[in-house]
Amino acid sequence: MSVLRNLVESIRNGGIEVIDLTAPLSSETPILRLPEPFGNTVPFELREISRYDDRGPAWYWNDIVTGEHTGTHFDAPVHWVTGKDGEDVSQVPVDRLIAPAVVLDLAAEAAVDPDFLLEIAHVKAWEEANGPLPEGGWLLYRTGWDARSHDQERFLNANETGPHTPGVSVECARWLAEETAIAGLGVETVGTDAGAAHGFDPAFPCHSFLLGAGKYGLTQLRNLDRLPVTGAVVVAPPLPIAGGSGSPLRVLALVER
Amino acid sequence: MSVLRNLVESIRNGGIEVIDLTAPLSSETPILRLPEPFGNTVPFELREISRYDDRGPAWYWNDIVTGEHTGTHFDAPVHWVTGKDGEDVSQVPVDRLIAPAVVLDLAAEAAVDPDFLLEIAHVKAWEEANGPLPEGGWLLYRTGWDARSHDQERFLNANETGPHTPGVSVECARWLAEETAIAGLGVETVGTDAGAAHGFDPAFPCHSFLLGAGKYGLTQLRNLDRLPVTGAVVVAPPLPIAGGSGSPLRVLALVER
Numbered sequence A, B: 001m002s003v004l005r006n007l008v009e010s011i012r013n014g015g016i017e018v019i020d021l022t023a024p025l026s027s028e029t030p031i032l033r034l035p036e037p038f039g040n041t042v043p044f045e046l047r048e049i050s051r052y053d054d055r056g057p058a059w060y061w062n063d064i065v066t067g068e069h070t071g072t073h074f075d076a077p078v079h080w081v082t083g084k085d086g087e088d089v090s091q092v093p094v095d096r097l098i099a100p101a102v103v104l105d106l107a108a109e110a111a112v113d114p115d116f117l118l119e120i121a122h123v124k125a126w127e128e129a130n131g132p133l134p135e136g137g138w139l140l141y142r143t144g145w146d147a148r149s150h151d152q153e154r155f156l157n158a159n160e161t162g163p164h165t166p167g168v169s170v171e172c173a174r175w176l177a178e179e180t181a182i183a184g185l186g187v188e189t190v191g192t193d194a195g196a197a198h199g200f201d202p203a204f205p206c207h208s209f210l211l212g213a214g215k216y217g218l219t220q221l222r223n224l225d226r227l228p229v230t231g232a233v234v235v236a237p238p239l240p241i242a243g244g245s246g247s248p249l250r251v252l253a254l255v256e257r
């Protein structure tokens, strides 16, 4: 049978499961909060145009106000100054939007240390057990943080010293960007970088190194616990916003049963 | 080889091509214009938050103002009063978002008659030649209208009697909704209905019948001329807007070479 008929047939008969890795979008969707004097994004908002009423007797529809980097979203290279000559979100080649994914699960470590950082050694140990990171694919970094996403305060986990959420060390971010063949990094947290990464050198190293290397970010993923360690395929197609730095998007995973 | 490894391998080696069916999003994106007293959607707009400047020295990002039904977008059942107890855009089952698609090409007819309407007989003749419409899949209706999408005036094609763009007859819309197994209808025009459909009985029959039957709409598609008549697979994953009536989305087609 042809590859595509096989795909459609397998989705239909349950041989392939489609798993939604996306958080729903609503006014409750947690958003990043940067300190003064930096600009911040607006909360997600629907503005009703009509709802089977005078403004439209047979139809219901809304306008949307959101940020490019809100909810489950895609970071394109131009999001960061290191990638400013790179692709905007509409320029990412479409054949990169369907790619293999692997899951690195450090949820146990992040549960006891909200400032937990992924190190090169964790990734190398994972590769020892599971083989190389996927060329042109996603490294999905599980921290268990998706369980907090219903509660903006616990999700951002900020105190007087700033936000405390797990991320990636400076060395590991540089290594993932420059020494591996991944297309990008996917995380469960509000952004790809740790909550404390504003104070790293460089600040926000995942953004700085990965986007600077033409790689991508995917954030606020959920259901990573339902994926196999290797073998999933992730569909991550951002909106083609002309000149855009990123986009909210639907992320789906295909998993063979 | 496993289905998913086969898929990834084929995308990599060109055996499967990924074709973008999506129009780019910008302030030039054409939008629907309904007459008074109906509410209308806003033009797509980016609002810059920072661009490697005081407001964010290392980063560039924007807020977005758009409509749910802007550019290439997905119509969910609740968009129409006939589907008001049906799925909102976040409730569409994810395994319906990757589905087979067929192309019905009436571009020659629409080129000489901007009010051209698809009739049941056209679809039956197509089925005679190509087999049944795909169960749970998309009927993609090619009219050549995507060639006009760069020019809002030619795309909407309105005069003193209103907009004149191709669509579907009342009888055919009812038949597609009630007598076929398709998941939905995809078009190249600003909406699934003809420009003149405000004056049909019922008004906007594609919206009324298809959404009322729990089916979906996809609009402002492009590159349908690059798809085979049968055999493509379409990935059409809307944003999971809680309670939303529809969503701009990225639509990708997979085509075997």
Ligand SMILES: Nc1ccccc1C(=O)C(=O)O
Pocket (backbone or CB within 6 Å): A032, A034, A069, A070, A075, A079, A190, A191, A192, A193, A204, A207, A219, B056, B059, B061
């Ligand atoms: N860390 C940041 C700093 C500035 C702007 C955005 C971010 C993100 O995390 C993002 O991409 O969501």
Ligand SMILES: Nc1ccccc1C(=O)C(=O)O
Pocket (backbone or CB within 6 Å): A056, A059, A061, B032, B034, B069, B075, B079, B190, B191, B192, B193, B204, B207, B219
């Ligand atoms: N025909 C309409 C009437 C009212 C509201 C929206 C529409 C659309 O076409 C749409 O879904 O884009």
